[in-house]
């Protein structure tokens with residue numbers, strides 16, 4: 327009989343969102359009247375339709391494919407040249423960062439990229455991950471066999487956890503011990519925290535000193551409102567020698583269902599071979615893409631390109647303003663309810679301390695029962711998320727206002 331990948335058996339059962347869905351279903355079945363009032367502020371998925379500039383570009387692309395003269399088959403394996411040139415120009419060069427189009431790899435989203443990157447990294451790396459965290463970073467390392475089993479707290483052996491708490495404003499300092507791979511995500515999901523230039527500077531300094539690589543997830547950069555906060559890790563001098571950046575069109579253009587993102591792999595980034603040579607990761611990453619993938623659907627890439635048009639940018643701005651307007655309503659309502667609130671200023675997530683020593687799941691149940699509002703229990707994001715819950719601002723204005731009112735009854 328064939329063998330399976332035993333590493334999958336180490337994964338923690340009862341993944342967060344299925345468990346939330348189960349509890350909501352159970353509540354709704356038992357309380358059909360309250361069920362009609364339930365508002366979901368749980369999963370971090372956008373709610374508003376795509377910008378019309380994106381829709382028009384995707385329609386045009388489909389029409390091109392319908393005519394022999396303009397039909398296209400396989401494209402460049404790294405993604406459309408024009409899209410990569412636009413990304414390099416607008417996301418980087420316009421901000422004074424020298425990134426070339428061939429350092430950009432267009433993909434079907436950054437969740438996948440966060441897993442794929444392990445293809446080109448070795449098995450002996452010491453991995454550092456923030457706690458609480460977006461679960462994909464941890465689970466992909468478990469699947470790849472980079473960890474031992476999970477302990478009682480749900481933490482895996484072999485991972486260096488970086489606690490994110492109110493005391494460090496949810497931005498960890500580099501550890502005292504050497505690590506090789508560091509996952510950072512700012513603005514952060516789930517805490518809504520952002521990292522300052524100085525804080526990121528200390529991580530870049532650490533990475534350069536230890537020959538470590540920072541995997542920087544910037545999926546929420548469009549939500550930054552504070553002009554002092556970096557949008558890209560490459561705003562820190564020297565970061566091109568030690569950081570890979572993941573970007574996504576999911577949370578700015580609303581592409582969660584369309585699927586498109588990209589990785590920036592600078593050619594200056596080196597990693598060590600087993601024989602001690604220091605080689606660019608770029609050539610391995612390029613090889614990985616040309617061997618295992620053929621980039622992303624043509625209409626999708628044209629849609630992504632439209633995000634950078636003048637019209638697209640103003641429509642995306644409008645979407646972000648909508649969600650951040652919700653965040654502000656929810657944040658203030660939670661504060662008025664006497665809760666201790668973080669985030670929600672440069673990120674669409676509000677991270678709230680549970681009152682009266684309730685656990686995250688106890689608070690989840692209370693919010694569901696008393697307010698008919700679904701939140702995400704912080705403990706689902708890691709041991710240090712215990713005692714917190716996350717409210718997502720991805721919703722209609724009407725729902726955000728209603729949740730704001732209900733918070734007053736807490």
Ligand SMILES: *Cc1c(COP(=O)(O)O)cnc(C)c1O
Pocket residue numbers: 370434435436437438460511515543545573574575576577581582586587
């Ligand atoms: C939503 C999100 C992403 C984007 O994932 P896609 O696969 O591009 O949709 C990436 N990182 C984090 C932390 C997210 O919350």
